[in-house]
Amino acid sequence: MAGGGAQVELDTGPAKLVALTFDDGPRRSTTRRLLDGLELREANATFFLVGERIEGCEDLIEEMAEAGHQVGVHTFNHVLVTELSREDFDLQVGKTRALLTDFLGEGEFWLRPPYGIVDDSVERWADGPLVLWSVDPEDWKDRDTDRIVAAVLEHVQDGDIILMHDIYESSVDAALRIVDALTSQGYVFVTVEQLMDLRGVEPECGVCYRACPLPEEES
Ligand SMILES: [Zn+2]
DSSP: OTTOOOOOOOOOTTOEEEEEEEESOOOHHHHHHHHHHHHHTTOOEEEEEOGGGTTTOHHHHHHHHHTTOEEEEOOSSOOOGGGOOHHHHIIIIIHHHHHHHHHHOSOOOOBOOGGGOOOHHHHHHOSSOEEOOSBOOOTTTSOOHHHHHHHHHHHOOTTEEEEEETTSHHHHHHHHHHHHHHHHTTEEEOOHHHHHHHTTOOOOTTOEEOBOOOOOOOO
């Protein structure tokens, strides 16, 4: 699996699926607490890492992958990929992937473009699927845990990909409360790759994915 994490056995049955995704990390203090909270709840998530933040956090990222979370990239310096030349794109994305490969081993390390902005060139250069999102509580804005939890619970549907940031204490608090609330509603927390696999969606290079709802039933 992308990110080199361990395979996770899932008994999904009729469960509703949701993918929590975290951008902009790692940040040792907050990412650490999030990983512990997710482990306690047996919830999987996906982390899109900023390359310049990786050094010194290798142990944390190894643990992340070993716990079954998916690891992806969010460029090296958190840049708008549509403004890059081909060469700079390869530096921003390729360099971050190479760093991860150094200690996680070979992996696909899917890309989440900062700000979710892509164009035709980026789609051609991506060398992997592009992961966007369907639920955005704007957790970076006011860092108000109650509001973030409410914003997600109000909008979330089966197959959604939720965008959050693991560099804020408020987002970690909110994420763990979201896991508790949605688990009690029958949701199972999976990585983006697992979500696509369980929904029969074949990941394709240069294609943007925002959610994986169940196909509409013909009536
Ligand atoms: Zn970001």
